[in-house]
Structure formats: C-alpha cells, structure tokens
Amino acid sequence: MPGTRLDPIDRKILAELQADGRMTNVELARRVGISAPPCLRRVRTLEEQGFIRGYHADIDARELGFEVQVFAMVGLVSQAEADLSAFEDRCRAWPLVRECHMLNGEVDFILKCVAPDLSSFQSFLTGELLTAPNVASVKTSLVIRGAKDEPGVPFDVLEARLSKSA
Amino acid sequence: MPGTRLDPIDRKILAELQADGRMTNVELARRVGISAPPCLRRVRTLEEQGFIRGYHADIDARELGFEVQVFAMVGLVSQAEADLSAFEDRCRAWPLVRECHMLNGEVDFILKCVAPDLSSFQSFLTGELLTAPNVASVKTSLVIRGAKDEPGVPFDVLEARLSKSA
DNA sequence: CAGGCGACGCAATAATGTTTCGCTCTTGCG
DNA sequence: CGCAAGAGCGAAACATTATTGCGTCGCCTG
Numbered sequence: 173m174p175g176t177r178l179d180p181i182d183r184k185i186l187a188e189l190q191a192d193g194r195m196t197n198v199e200l201a202r203r204v205g206i207s208a209p210p211c212l213r214r215v216r217t218l219e220e221q222g223f224i225r226g227y228h229a230d231i232d233a234r235e236l237g238f239e240v241q242v243f244a245m246v247g248l249v250s251q252a253e254a255d256l257s258a259f260e261d262r263c264r265a266w267p268l269v270r271e272c273h274m275l276n277g278e279v280d281f282i283l284k285c286v287a288p289d290l291s292s293f294q295s296f297l298t299g300e301l302l303t304a305p306n307v308a309s310v311k312t313s314l315v316i317r318g319a320k321d322e323p324g325v326p327f328d329v330l331e332a333r334l335s336k337s338a
Numbered sequence: 339m340p341g342t343r344l345d346p347i348d349r350k351i352l353a354e355l356q357a358d359g360r361m362t363n364v365e366l367a368r369r370v371g372i373s374a375p376p377c378l379r380r381v382r383t384l385e386e387q388g389f390i391r392g393y394h395a396d397i398d399a400r401e402l403g404f405e406v407q408v409f410a411m412v413g414l415v416s417q418a419e420a421d422l423s424a425f426e427d428r429c430r431a432w433p434l435v436r437e438c439h440m441l442n443g444e445v446d447f448i449l450k451c452v453a454p455d456l457s458s459f460q461s462f463l464t465g466e467l468l469t470a471p472n473v474a475s476v477k478t479s480l481v482i483r484g485a486k487d488e489p490g491v492p493f494d495v496l497e498a499r500l501s502k503s504a
Numbered sequence: 505c506a507g508g509c510g511a512c513g514c515a516a517t518a519a520t521g522t523t524t525c526g527c528t529c530t531t532g533c534g
Numbered sequence: 535c536g537c538a539a540g541a542g543c544g545a546a547a548c549a550t551t552a553t554t555g556c557g558t559c560g561c562c563t564g
Contacts, residue, residue, distance in 0.1 A: 229392075263486050325397050362552085
C-alpha cells in the first residue's frame with residue numbers, strides 16, 4: 173500500500189532499527205518519544221506491511237575465511253524473459269553468489285560473489301558460471317578493498333525530501 | 339585473532355543470527371543445543387571479537403520511495419594512495435552512495451547507489467560525482483530488477499569446507 | 505594423581521516484551 | 535456547534551527473556 177503513508181515516528185522507528193536491529197523495544201520507544209506498547213504495535217505493523225523485511229546480524233565474512241569478493245558482469249546470449257528467469261534461478265541456487273541484479277546497458281547482470289580464496293572462485297567461475305546455459309560473456313573484477321558498505325536507506329535524504337514536498 | 343578458531347556451536351550461532359538477528363537468546367540457545375547463559379556469553383564474545391559487526395533491520399527502500407538503484411563504475415585520473423583515499427572519503431560522505439568498493443581491472447571503483455527517482459540520481463551524477471576531483475570517467479547502469487540480495491556469509495559452504503579439511 | 509582452567513547448567517533476580525484496559529484526540533456528520 | 539465513532543496513546547498487570555552468581559564436570563598440565 174503506497175497510500176499508507178508513514179508519519180515521522182514511523183520513519184524514526186525504521187531509521188533506528190536500521191542502525192541497531194537488536195535495540196530493545198523500551199529503548200526504541202524512548203528514542204522515538206512514545207511509550208513501549210504503541211511503539212511495539214507500530215513495529216509489528218511495519219513488519220506486516222513489508223517496510224521491515226527482516227533482521228540480520230552483520231557477519232564479518234573475512235574473519236570466517238571468505239577472503240575474496242568479486243563482482244562479475246554477465247552477458248547472456250538470449251534476453252528472452254524465460255532465459256532471464258532461468259539465469260536468475262541459477263544464481264539463487266549458487267551459494268557463492270550473494271547478489272544478482274539485472275541491469276540495463278551492455279551487460280545483462282551484475283553478480284556479487286564471495287569465496288574462501290581465489291582458486292575456489294576460479295573453479296566456480298570456470299566450472300559453473302562460464303559453463304552455465306545461455307551465458308555469453310563474463311567479466312570479473314576482484315575487490316581490492318571495501319571503502320563503504322552500508323546497505324539500506326539514507327533516512328536523512330528521505331526526511332529532507334519530505335520536508336521539501338510538505 | 340585469526341588463531342581463535344570457532345567451534346561448530348559458534349558457527350551455528352552466527353548462521354542463526356544472520357538469518358534472524360532478532361531471535362531471542364532463549365530460542366537461539368535452544369536451536370544450537372546449549373542453555374541460555376553460555377549461549378549469551380558466546381554471542382557477547384563473538385561481538386567483541388568482531389565476528390558480529392552489528393545488527394540491522396532490512397528496510398524495503400522501494401516502499402520508502404527510493405525507486406532507483408544504480409551501479410556506477412568509476413575511473414580516476416590518479417591512483418596514488420592519497421587520491422584513492424580522498425575519493426573513498428567523498429563516497430562515505432554521499433548519502434546516495436551505499437557501497438563503494440575498490441576494484442582491480444580497468445575500473446577503479448564500483449559504487450552502489452540509491453535515489454528516489456532518475457532525476458535525483460542524475461543531478462547527483464552530474465552535480466557531484468562527475469564533478470568530483472580526480473574523477474576521470476563514470477559509467478552507470480540502472481538496476482532493472484533484483485533477483486537475489488542476501489549479503490552475508492554462505493555458512494553451508496563454510497561447513498562443507500571445514501569438514502573437508504578436518 | 506592433584507590442581508587449575510574453562511565451559512556448562514541451574515536457580516534467582518532484574519529487565520524487557522506483551523496484553524489489557526481506560527482515556528484523549530481527531531474526524532465526520534447531523 | 536455538538537455528538538458519536540474510531541484510532542492512538544499511556545499506565546498497569548502479566549508472561550517471557552536477559553543476566554548474574556554459583557556449583558559441577560571434563561580436560562589439560564605438572
């Protein structure tokens with residue numbers, strides 16, 4: 173329901189839970205300026221309406237031995253919808269592929285992959301990705317280092333935007 | 339401490355919290371097969387050691403009006419360390435840039451950006467990114483649709499790997 | 505084999521999560 | 535303007551969970 177607009181308290185709740193998903197409801201209520209029960213009701217509603225998709229611990233992959241991160245640009249032979257879906261299904265089944273986005277432009281898909289080491293990735297690349305049906309070309313780029321990694325919504329931009337249109 | 343190896347219970351804890359970061363400690367303890375107090379102690383330790391970087395609610399950006407997602411491939415004029423760092427600092431300051439990774443290959447950086455609409459992104463692109471110091475080239479690709487988006491660690495791969503090396 | 509270290513589980517207490525209930529404020533209509 | 539209906543809030547009560555303290559067990563070490 174795009175019609176179900178959020179009030180400033182709801183947006184604050186989302187921003188706080190994005191920053192710290194394990195915050196207690198009491199603390200959350202204190203920060204957004206209401207008491208605990210209505211705060212919990214709002215959180216439940218936001219979950220049901222799909223604004224909150226879930227909660228996840230942010231695990232350090234490198235500490236667990238996944239030292240390689242790679243972006244793969246994939247071009248397909250056929251861009252028919254059935255072939256696109258088939259490739260997406262394959263990506264969902266590959267554990268080393270953590271993200272798969274369909275793009276416009278010369279490249280059809282971009283994949284974010286992780287692997288324990290280079291040889292693991294290369295065996296995945298040559299044994300799985302390059303040999304998958306309908307794959308025409310793959311260009312890979314190793315991540316040398318990460319400078320910023322904050323998936324989520326820039327709530328400061330959202331608030332600025334809303335205050336303008338109001 | 340890379341020497342501080344994790345036992346199967348610790349890895350199970352990480353996997354469960356990655357899947358559901360708001361799980362209660364009681365439920366977590368039940369799932370990993372130990373009682374609540376030592377389970378909580380392990381979680382605290384994992385947090386302190388940096389295996390768990392934090393907890394975040396997964397917010398649906400599209401529902402909040404961020405309908406555009408873009409990957410930007412950026413090439414710089416100078417790849418001197420000071421210039422690389424300067425660009426990374428700039429990326430950290432741009433709210434529309436959610437991720438910034440330094441790559442090998444022909445492109446220096448890949449940026450994942452969000453924006454409320456195309457014109458917002460284009461004004462960022464022309465007014466900020468393209469005019470930033472040291473930026474030589476930017477190629478952007480719109481995300482048509484997302485097929486998979488599961489940042490994190492593939493714990494099934496990790497377990498398979500460990501059982502082999504054991 | 506005794507001592508010490510580490511980790512576990514149990515039990516008790518503090519804190520939090522969750523439901524219930526009554527109140528207030530807003531909205532729409534006579 | 536006044537009233538009735540509905541939504542949202544806060545205080546209190548109850549259920550669940552988090553946290554601490556302590557005793558026990560297994561294991562390594564000297």
